[in-house]
Amino acid sequence: MLKFEWKKFFSxxxxxxxxxxxxxxxxxxxxxxxxxxxxxDVDGKKPTGITRITAGHRLxxxxxxxxxxxxxEKITNIAESYHEIMQRYQGDYPETEYGRTVQSxxxxxxxxxxxxxxxxxxxxxxxxxxxxxDIAHIYDAYADNLQKMAEEYGxxxxxxxxxxxxxxxxxTPVAYEACDSWQGMSEYIAFYSLILVIVIGFLTAGxxxxxxxxxxxxxxxxxxxxxxxxxxxxxxxGMLATTIIYWAGIGIxxxxxxxxxxxxGFDTPYQFEYPYSFYVITQGQSYxxxxxxxxxxCLLSASVTMLVAAKMHTVKLAVSLPFLMYYGxxxxxxxxxxxxxxxxxxxxxxxxIDRALRHPxxxxxxxxxxxxxxxxxALYAIVSIVLLPFIYRSYSRxxxxxxxxxxxxxxxxxxxxx
Amino acid sequence: MELRFKGVSKQYGxxxxxxxxxxxxxxxxxxxxxVNGAGKTTLMTMLCAVTRPTAGEITWDGxxxxxxxxxxxxxxxxxxxxxxxxxxxxxxxxxxxxASIKGIRPxxxxxxxxxxxxxxxxxxxxxxxxxxxxxGMARRVGIAQAMLNDPKILVLDEPTAGLDPNERIxxxxxxxxxxxxxxxxxxxxxxxxxxxxxxxxILMKDGKxxxxxTSEELTSGMEEGVxxxxxPSDKVNQYMQKYPVGNVKHVSGGVExxxxxxxPPSENAVREEATLEDVFLLYxxxxxxxxxxEI
Numbered sequence: 215m216l217k218f219e220w221k222k223f224f225s226x227x228x229x230x231x232x233x234x235x236x237x238x239x240x241x242x243x244x245x246x247x248x249x250x251x252x253x254x255d256v257d258g259k260k261p262t263g264i265t266r267i268t269a270g271h272r273l274x275x276x277x278x279x280x281x282x283x284x285x286x287e288k289i290t291n292i293a294e295s296y297h298e299i300m301q302r303y304q305g306d307y308p309e310t311e312y313g314r315t316v317q318s319x320x321x322x323x324x325x326x327x328x329x330x331x332x333x334x335x336x337x338x339x340x341x342x343x344x345x346x347x348d349i350a351h352i353y354d355a356y357a358d359n360l361q362k363m364a365e366e367y368g369x370x371x372x373x374x375x376x377x378x379x380x381x382x383x384x385x386t387p388v389a390y391e392a393c394d395s396w397q398g399m400s401e402y403i404a405f406y407s408l409i410l411v412i413v414i415g416f417l418t419a420g421x422x423x424x425x426x427x428x429x430x431x432x433x434x435x436x437x438x439x440x441x442x443x444x445x446x447x448x449x450x451x452g453m454l455a456t457t458i459i460y461w462a463g464i465g466i467x468x469x470x471x472x473x474x475x476x477x478x479g480f481d482t483p484y485q486f487e488y489p490y491s492f493y494v495i496t497q498g499q500s501y502x503x504x505x506x507x508x509x510x511x512c513l514l515s516a517s518v519t520m521l522v523a524a525k526m527h528t529v530k531l532a533v534s535l536p537f538l539m540y541y542g543x544x545x546x547x548x549x550x551x552x553x554x555x556x557x558x559x560x561x562x563x564x565x566x567i568d569r570a571l572r573h574p575x576x577x578x579x580x581x582x583x584x585x586x587x588x589x590x591x592a593l594y595a596i597v598s599i600v601l602l603p604f605i606y607r608s609y610s611r612x613x614x615x616x617x618x619x620x621x622x623x624x625x626x627x628x629x630x631x632x
Numbered sequence: 633m634e635l636r637f638k639g640v641s642k643q644y645g646x647x648x649x650x651x652x653x654x655x656x657x658x659x660x661x662x663x664x665x666x667v668n669g670a671g672k673t674t675l676m677t678m679l680c681a682v683t684r685p686t687a688g689e690i691t692w693d694g695x696x697x698x699x700x701x702x703x704x705x706x707x708x709x710x711x712x713x714x715x716x717x718x719x720x721x722x723x724x725x726x727x728x729x730x731a732s733i734k735g736i737r738p739x740x741x742x743x744x745x746x747x748x749x750x751x752x753x754x755x756x757x758x759x760x761x762x763x764x765x766x767x768g769m770a771r772r773v774g775i776a777q778a779m780l781n782d783p784k785i786l787v788l789d790e791p792t793a794g795l796d797p798n799e800r801i802x803x804x805x806x807x808x809x810x811x812x813x814x815x816x817x818x819x820x821x822x823x824x825x826x827x828x829x830x831x832x833x834i835l836m837k838d839g840k841x842x843x844x845x846t847s848e849e850l851t852s853g854m855e856e857g858v859x860x861x862x863x864p865s866d867k868v869n870q871y872m873q874k875y876p877v878g879n880v881k882h883v884s885g886g887v888e889x890x891x892x893x894x895x896p897p898s899e900n901a902v903r904e905e906a907t908l909e910d911v912f913l914l915y916x917x918x919x920x921x922x923x924x925x926e927i
Contacts, residue, residue, distance in 0.1 A: 215729075225725070348923070431716070432680070432712040432716070433712065433777065437705060437733040438702050438703065438735040441702075622771050
């Protein structure tokens, strides 16, 4: 049954077209991070044409000259080199110098500068004064700032303790490996997830609409399993298709990234990019959290649209819901989350995990302190699953008496509902 | 083996689609006759457990069909009036899907599908997409899907609607052949569909049964006689206003009418043997079926 429901899903002309366009879009999107790689070679030249494809690998190789623990000694060497170059060229070093030296450690200089301040703008402004700092005690300065963060964002003793414990988990010295591919991919996952929630919502809603669209509902509901196993297999196909489409898309993006930039830097701490995030994870893990958030968003989109389509027998309302749940809320919740915590738990957070990981949203119920990202992911994963029995119930208990009167009268006039 | 409905009504808002009907059916072919909007489809959807009656009960061997659920649907084969299918599936895949939701094992289903597609004459089109089939071909697949589970109850709603005359005859013979050892309920507004194959005929109008019986009982129960007479062309309208007129045929010297009347409508009128078409004309006040149904 599942096999033929699956076949039905993929035999639909509109589904084939949508999936083909999605595939093309995925491939194009996969190359966007590559096209945005800013690599300069030792001669000060930027790659052009086909050589841009391998620029990511060369950039990563250049940065990996500094691979390993970022000890105070190593940071001192880098800071002095940077300071010397800034002095020599009065802040305006040429492309050749950038390609030869600065490119390889610019990220490290910025990160090290961030150790002394929690303000990003301040970190940028202080980069060329890094050499003047007491770099031997850079990790002590960082620890002090982390303590200040815990005090600032911990609104209760429990929250402060929680934050302090999380920050203690940050390992120093930071182990560095260039992680440009993970950073590049993370930037586009939110956009990709936004497309997928709509596409998946449309495709899965169609599973529960097609009987009515094709006037096949009477045969379906009079079949032995038309109100039981057949409905379950529809739900299974919806969730399975969501899973396969989503992870296939992510797999394509990963493959392109692997080929063009490699996948090094998985274990580089997330704190190398965002030193004051209280999610003590690696770059690779942050990417996984972002894609898991996207996956749950797609599952939720599928569950909601299938439920509405099962109830309404049409996809018209169903397909508009993902727009509201994700596109609409994302614009509302960003400003409103500063006013009320409610908007820290809305569905749009699922496709905006990258942002949520950077922002110190922390909550407390009783003595239990929790963070936004795992809570939102767990909450909507549960909601996606909890909705499934309702989809089953709505569809399997089809009775025209529950339809709007206008549609009931169409039945009375001897025609199935159009 | 008895399908019984007792005091069954179905109301949609202010429309009473089926009005307190009671009947009992066993094996054999039952023809449900009525004009469009008589309530036939609503009754059939209730008998197929798609729609619940507003009042009354429907039982199969004494058990409520809605309580029987899967067990009842397992006995059921249904061809709705508007036979809907999945246009992008091939005939073979469509049949396999229906077989799967009817709970037929794949190996059994393959054999059964082969037999049925051969029986309805579409086996050579099994690889074609459903959407490429003509109306008649699709209808044949429709009856094949209804027969997949070898149903004890076969409900066919306007099975010949939209078919050309040849297909209609073929279909009628097919249904007649299927009727052994099962209950076939055939709903139609085309008299010729049921005249030759239905053992019992139910006339339905405004949601009610107003006659049930055999074709002979129906025709013999007519109070009006059936007359054939030739009248001048300019008097045709007068006759049509005065009598229910079945056939109008232009002949030399005037127009030959077949009409219903208790007394001879003209001096040259000849008494004819009543048919089911005449009964339909009498009770429903209109000619039975559409033009191509005259076979």
